[in-house]
Amino acid sequence: xxxxxxDQFWSLTFGGLSLGFIYILIALGYTLVYGVLRMINFxxxxxxxVGTFATVIVIRDVFHFTQSSEYATGLRLWFILATALVISMxxxxxxxxxxxxxxxxxxxxxNSGILAPLISAIGVSMxxxxxxxxxxxxxxxxxxxxxxxxxxxxxxxxGVRLDNTIIVIAALLLFIALTTFIxxxxxxxxxxxVSMNANAxxxxxINIDGVISATFLIGGLMTGAAGFFYVLKYENTxxxxxxxxxxxxxxxxxxxxxxxxxxxxxxxxxxxxxxxxASFFLGTQWKAVTVFVVLVLxxxxxxxxIFGESMQQSRV
Amino acid sequence: MINLRDKGAEVxxxxxxxxxxxxxxxxxxxxxxxxxxxGTILNxxxxxxxxxxxxxxxxxxxxxxxxxxVIGKSGLLDLGYVAFFAIGAYTMALLGTRTGLNTWEILxxxxxxxxxxxxxxxxxxxxxxxxxxxxxxxxxxxIVRIIALNLETLGRSEGIxxxxxxxxxxxxxxxxxxxxxxxxTLLVLILLAIWMVRRLSARRAGRAWESIxxxxxxxxxxxxxxxxYKIWAFVLGASVGGAAGVxxxxxxxxxxxxxxxxxxxILILACVVFGGMGNIWGVILGAVVLAYLPDRxxxxxxxxxxxxxxxxxxxxxxxxxxxxxRKKREKALVVKEKS
Numbered sequence: 001x002x003x004x005x006x007d008q009f010w011s012l013t014f015g016g017l018s019l020g021f022i023y024i025l026i027a028l029g030y031t032l033v034y035g036v037l038r039m040i041n042f043x044x045x046x047x048x049x050v051g052t053f054a055t056v057i058v059i060r061d062v063f064h065f066t067q068s069s070e071y072a073t074g075l076r077l078w079f080i081l082a083t084a085l086v087i088s089m090x091x092x093x094x095x096x097x098x099x100x101x102x103x104x105x106x107x108x109x110x111n112s113g114i115l116a117p118l119i120s121a122i123g124v125s126m127x128x129x130x131x132x133x134x135x136x137x138x139x140x141x142x143x144x145x146x147x148x149x150x151x152x153x154x155x156x157x158x159g160v161r162l163d164n165t166i167i168v169i170a171a172l173l174l175f176i177a178l179t180t181f182i183x184x185x186x187x188x189x190x191x192x193x194v195s196m197n198a199n200a201x202x203x204x205x206i207n208i209d210g211v212i213s214a215t216f217l218i219g220g221l222m223t224g225a226a227g228f229f230y231v232l233k234y235e236n237t238x239x240x241x242x243x244x245x246x247x248x249x250x251x252x253x254x255x256x257x258x259x260x261x262x263x264x265x266x267x268x269x270x271x272x273x274x275x276x277x278a279s280f281f282l283g284t285q286w287k288a289v290t291v292f293v294v295l296v297l298x299x300x301x302x303x304x305x306i307f308g309e310s311m312q313q314s315r316v
Numbered sequence: 317m318i319n320l321r322d323k324g325a326e327v328x329x330x331x332x333x334x335x336x337x338x339x340x341x342x343x344x345x346x347x348x349x350x351x352x353x354x355g356t357i358l359n360x361x362x363x364x365x366x367x368x369x370x371x372x373x374x375x376x377x378x379x380x381x382x383x384x385x386v387i388g389k390s391g392l393l394d395l396g397y398v399a400f401f402a403i404g405a406y407t408m409a410l411l412g413t414r415t416g417l418n419t420w421e422i423l424x425x426x427x428x429x430x431x432x433x434x435x436x437x438x439x440x441x442x443x444x445x446x447x448x449x450x451x452x453x454x455x456x457x458x459i460v461r462i463i464a465l466n467l468e469t470l471g472r473s474e475g476i477x478x479x480x481x482x483x484x485x486x487x488x489x490x491x492x493x494x495x496x497x498x499x500x501t502l503l504v505l506i507l508l509a510i511w512m513v514r515r516l517s518a519r520r521a522g523r524a525w526e527s528i529x530x531x532x533x534x535x536x537x538x539x540x541x542x543x544x545y546k547i548w549a550f551v552l553g554a555s556v557g558g559a560a561g562v563x564x565x566x567x568x569x570x571x572x573x574x575x576x577x578x579x580x581x582i583l584i585l586a587c588v589v590f591g592g593m594g595n596i597w598g599v600i601l602g603a604v605v606l607a608y609l610p611d612r613x614x615x616x617x618x619x620x621x622x623x624x625x626x627x628x629x630x631x632x633x634x635x636x637x638x639x640x641x642r643k644k645r646e647k648a649l650v651v652k653e654k655s
Contacts, residue, residue, distance in 0.1 A: 129621075
């Protein structure tokens with residue numbers, strides 16, 4: 001078992017890394033919203049699910065790929081991938097803004113505590129998941145493969161797959177873009193101000209509703225990108241995938257300290273790797289259990305995340 | 317809209333003891349005669365009216381009462397309530413098929429198992445803020461299902477077959493298709509649960525829960541041992557779920573992991589929210605309406621969960637107190653002081 005593990009170590013690690021980057025992007029959706037609202041965006045998992053369907057629709061219906069079509073190459077491939085990525089991000093981003101208006105805005109104005117918005121967000125995610133389930137007849141949907149998933153190189157005997165490489169590089173770029181946006185722009189500064197102290201930010205003339213909408217938009221954009229990468233990697237989706245990925249990404253956000261962008265990064269990577277290694281030893285059917293055990297252990301021992309309070313200073 | 321709960325309470329306050337006993341007995345008799353009213357407009361197109369009355373209606377009512385202790389009374393959002401239901405059901409299935417124990421002997425064991433699970437989950441989870449609790453319980457509900465799906469002993473996806481029906485009690489036989497008997501037994505369980513909740517609400521535990529629900533920090537500062545009472549609420553809620561599970565397994569004779577999905581937790585949550593969190597009559601009304609309507613109106617049954625999701629959003633936004641809101645306790649106290 002251990003010998004096997006060492007043999008496959010690098011290929012598992014690459015798989016785990018790309019999964020980790022998918023988690024990072026979804027975890028950003030949770031963490032950004034938590035930063036400004038101090039509430040969990042329960043519908044984020046379904047926003048992700050809708051993002052995966054947007055990707056499938058673009059590849060299958062806009063570019064007319066089928067299971068038997070030839071792989072796209074060169075410039076056309078990059079164009080197709082970029083289009084699918086951008087459209088998934090936009091769909092999820094806009095949906096996320098709508099979710100905020102429907103599930104949170106009214107209750108936020110009434111100051112109705114923490115339970116009511118949580119329940120209404122659960123309702124929204126239920127509506128999203130069920131609508132898609134009824135539209136897809138409860139069946140998983142396969143995404144046609146648009147690209148040749150060849151090995152583009154070797155690393156310690158493990159083949160480095162093109163799709164995993166694209167996911168890691170593109171997600172890293174998105175993450176850098178996000179941190180730059182949060183740290184360097186005016187809107188980013190407003191988001192940071194609201195997450196530090198919403199009342200003080202209001203008194204300073206910051207439009208709180210605008211900032212919250214912007215945060216949901218950015219969180220949704222990142223989550224939508226994760227949906228694209230998920231389809232690229234696993235080539236299928238279903239109306240119920242949001243739940244499992246959502247819990248895992250939320251665990252990742254907690255692991256790094258929720259509300260903290262860097263925390264989402266390290267938490268996502270750690271969880272992606274951990275889950276992949278654990279699946280190797282225990283079998284994939286116990287994947288969700290591993291994640292849950294990690295979540296409980298982290299919350300029980302270090303509820304502020306592995307980086308503790310010191311990182312909280314640099315929260316969003 | 318008028319507050320039916322307050323109107324009802326007013327009538328109740330005015331009547332003397334004999335009148336109260338009469339009201340209670342009359343209501344119980346009315347509810348108990350429900351299965352005798354079959355063949356009327358209440359019939360549903362899918363299953364017979366009597367079987368719908370047992371499952372889902374009475375089943376949902378029982379579970380909603382249990383979940384109401386957790387969510388409505390103490391304000392703890394439990395999204396994995398189905399776990400306790402599943403634990404009760406699997407206890408019944410395992411012990412019923414492997415040992416000679418019968419349903420009535422397994423019932424307390426199932427309840428104890430569910431309470432124990434509630435304790436195990438509650439100790440780490442209840443130290444956390446409300447929304448973390450929601451996620452932890454959500455995960456727990458799913459984990460129990462995944463474990464049932466993957467353990468050989470629990471029958472994997474095929475589940476467990478040939479679970480025995482309850483043996484005769486007080487000379488009453490439990491034939492597989494005599495839904496009335498099952499309904500009346502459930503009614504007894506429901507009445508017991510109502511009685512337990514009402515007794516506890518009027519006592520120290522009820523006041524502690526109320527204070528936790530309103531403001532946990534203030535309650536803690538005023539000397540309420542919040543953690544202990546939160547555990548109590550959680551464990552009591554679990555016990556009702558466990559009892560429902562035992563009885564469910566014994567009624568359907570066959571259980572599989574598919575019976576215990578996250579959707580059940582959400583459905584029960586919708587019942588509690590729709591009827592009115594914290595008010596037991598509201599919760600019962602909510603459970604009856606939400607369990608019965610999708611079976612009665614055919615096109616609703618396919619989109620049942622969609623409708624329930626909408627119910628959650630709409631109720632929270634427009635009428636967060638539900639159909640029958642909880643009694644305005646402050647108002648009641650003022651009235652009492654004057655008189």
